[in-house]
Amino acid sequence: TARATNVVKYFTEVEGLDPTQFTATGNGEFRPVGDxxxxxxxxxxxxxxxxILKN
Structure with missing residues (x-):
């Protein structure tokens, strides 16, 4: 979840996007795609x- 949170922080703090438009979830432990x-x-x-969703 820290990785997902950091991505959201990048988009909001560096790129200036609206933080209310993002959510972060970590799925690696619970929905693995690899062994x-x-x-x-x-x-x-x-x-x-x-x-990315349309408004």
Whole structure:
């Protein structure tokens, strides 16, 4: 979740986007896409997924 929070902070503090338009969730531990028993799998699970929605 720290990784997702940092991405939101970047968009709001550096890019100046409206913070009410973002949420951050961490899914790697609960929704892995890779095997946590391998370095490659853990790397895949350290991801940020960004969804851009129309108003």
């Amino acid at each position: 946590n028993n391998t370095a490659e799998g853990r790397q895949k699970n350290r991801r940020i997924e960004i969804k």
